[in-house]
Amino acid sequence: MLTENTSDQVGGMGEAALIREMLTCLGSAGPPPPHGPGDDCALLPAVGRRRLVTADPVIYKQHFLPQHSPRDVAAKLIRRNLSDIAAMGGRPEAAILSLSLPRQTSIRWLKRFFRALGSEAMRFEVTIIGGDCSESEGPPGFFMTMLGQAAGRRVLTRTGGRIGDMIYVTGRLGGSLLGRQFRFQPRLTEGVWLAGQRAVRSMIDLSDGMAKDLPELLPPGSAARLDAHQIPIARAAERRAKETGRPPLHHALHDGEDFELLFTVSGNTDLTRLERDWRGAFDVPLNQLGKIVPRSGSTPPILIDHAPDNFQLNRGYEHFR
Amino acid sequence: MLTENTSDQVGGMGEAALIREMLTCLGSAGPPPPHGPGDDCALLPAVGRRRLVTADPVIYKQHFLPQHSPRDVAAKLIRRNLSDIAAMGGRPEAAILSLSLPRQTSIRWLKRFFRALGSEAMRFEVTIIGGDCSESEGPPGFFMTMLGQAAGRRVLTRTGGRIGDMIYVTGRLGGSLLGRQFRFQPRLTEGVWLAGQRAVRSMIDLSDGMAKDLPELLPPGSAARLDAHQIPIARAAERRAKETGRPPLHHALHDGEDFELLFTVSGNTDLTRLERDWRGAFDVPLNQLGKIVPRSGSTPPILIDHAPDNFQLNRGYEHFR
Known part of the structure; x- marks a missing residue:
């Protein structure tokens, strides 16, 4: 240029x-x-x-x-x-x-x-x-x-999530560097739909990676408990993992620029119905990754069940580091 | 820094x-x-x-x-x-x-x-x-x-001026490089007041110098006829003129970053009353510089009466030149 x-x-x-x-x-x-x-x-x-x-x-x-x-x-x-x-x-x-x-x-x-x-x-x-x-x-x-x-009376902010909320994400994560960083779909109609669902309490878009963005949705005294098996891993994350030698899960949780929506839903909701309604409206995958749980003193803000041995979370991308 | x-x-x-x-x-x-x-x-x-x-x-x-x-x-x-x-x-x-x-x-x-x-x-x-x-x-x-x-029902745009309109400017012009480029007063209350005067038809702020900004107010087939004696010259323009060897008028018309308001007023207005009302409301000087006149084929967009001999207008500041 x-x-x-x-x-x-x-x-x-x-x-x-x-x-x-x-x-x-x-x-x-x-x-x-x-x-x-x-x-x-x-x-x-x-x-x-x-x-x-x-x-x-x-x-x-x-x-x-x-x-x-x-x-x-x-x-x-x-x-x-x-x-x-x-x-x-x-x-x-x-x-x-x-x-x-x-x-x-x-x-x-x-x-x-x-x-x-x-x-x-x-x-x-x-x-x-x-x-x-x-x-x-x-x-x-x-x-x-x-x-x-x-779009309506309600907008979704990052605050509003509570302990007991379920954590959901749209699409699949990781490896955006291989092309999706330019060719992603902003989830506009999905965002409007979610703001219209009373059970949805808080939302953020994944721009700096789950490891950095998810804590933004956690109220004080809480942590996110995720199930590694439920984290939707993009094929690009698997390709990227072959290049870096790291597990695909690492890329799904750390790579920035996914531009998927991450949101929390009240635990007192008919989740089956919410998921069915979503599938009726959109082709984009929707996955429940885990939930917001109470956090005790020294636990980290994100806990991952079923992660590979020695799997470690670090911070996502940050300027000036 | x-x-x-x-x-x-x-x-x-x-x-x-x-x-x-x-x-x-x-x-x-x-x-x-x-x-x-x-x-x-x-x-x-x-x-x-x-x-x-x-x-x-x-x-x-x-x-x-x-x-x-x-x-x-x-x-x-x-x-x-x-x-x-x-x-x-x-x-x-x-x-x-x-x-x-x-x-x-x-x-x-x-x-x-x-x-x-x-x-x-x-x-x-x-x-x-x-x-x-x-x-x-x-x-x-x-x-x-x-x-x-x-501020009200009306906003003032650059278009709206007509042949026969009088041209006014707030404050004094030129030499902003000597300090006023950082310490100018944006004419906010004056702007709101002017938008509330029906006789005021078009307005622009002087950011790139009169020579470049005034033509923006001229409707097709018109020119601005200014009287050099009526152009309010800042003391800084006179100081600047001593440094450059150019006439103070040059700096008043070409120096950018005056951030004064330039506007046109219908010729069918009680101008004396408008000027008196202005003085009742503001301490900032107000000067009538000239008027919008019909333009014939080859005349330049700005004509200046009583200018020093051989005085020439050129364009104001422009990036990428």
Whole structure:
């Protein structure tokens, strides 16, 4: 995405021309002002629902590499933000994109990126309503803020889980590095459905790996007791395990960027019925991994039954470590 | 803001600890989730008004330099976003902050920055409701998205000006490089007041300099005819002119980052009354610079009467040139 070919470099193009080019590529995903880019602010209509706001970037060498296509990078940028909206049970609405680009950034790469961003936005019914474009000496970075609306009266937060709750996860986990990190499906309709189920009490999306994200759902004085046999392991986690020599379970619990939904359900629920209703509505697998139990002084926050001998949990991915 | 002292570097601190430190420094400007940082999304209440969204970053070496204090950088970040809200006649509400930091970023610098950001946010009644924190190999960057609400039924956009409109500007222009680029006052109450005046038709904030920003207010087939004697020149523009050898008028029309409001008023208005009402409400100077006139084929978009001999307008600041 960086080029030595000066005629393809964004430096010298001019900010105004770059923004025009971006709007052309975005097509109808970038509506005219005041509801789209072009004025001092973009306008959002008044609606009778609460709004949701989240922000996630993709930065060169941190979230993608030279070999990744502009299409993959655009998909990742939009979808990781959508996954946060899904995790609250919301519907996406609009996105704001701030670009930080060195002069060597390839115009050709950017055009392909903007076109992909436009088609991703259309697909998920999001409009790109504004942003900013700055020159920088650093690696290219795409900083998105996403706005959504609560789908109903209820949104699901990370707090709300209680001791006795069952822990569920959508999809299969691990090995996202082998491709799913770009091509995952944000669980939007599933998130809305779950927020509509009274028995569901708390939810998070798995972005940094179960080992780091699951503790966010645990109320004080509690731990998660999981059954290793119930943890849905992606085939990619098995392939990855062959590369690393670690058990597939390690990858299912530690690899980041699954972007599946992890949620807790009241133990006083007809779980069979909930699971049957889910299967009636969605093809995505749903697995009950374990439950929230009382935690005594020195126990770790996650206990795993039926794990391989000497299996150890460590923290998931964290910046600045 | 970058340091060789490893014990003061953000690398090794851990993202979680950095976010905790930020929240401590922000104090009550960073409310608890779900209305502040800490969940997958932040929640904004449903309100009966339209919302406004804008985004502006500050990036090291682009928008500030090593000699600038964390307090100045925080003020600039918040205020340049506030100025965009002001330019629509809105009231600010909440901000989302994405950080992109190299490992060498000084923790001490960041703490001072976050504390200043908290006090700026409190001062302007904005809460910091969420964001993201990523490691990067590039220069430190602070990417803000600001949300606001329309103050009344009407918001002012850049379009809406017509031939015959009078052109007004608040404050005095030029030389912001000498300090005002960090210590300007976003014209929030003035913006709300102007949006409430039916005679005011269009508005923009001066961020890239009059020469670049004024054409944004001109409808097709029109030009701006200004009187050089009526252009309010800041003392800093005169000081700057001594350094550059250019006329102070050059700096008043080309220097960016004035963050004053430029707006157009219907010519069929009692302008004397409007100006008197303004003076009754605000101490900030208000000047009528000229008017919107029909444009014939080859005339430039801005004509200046009483300019110094050989005075030439060029474009204001633009990234990637």
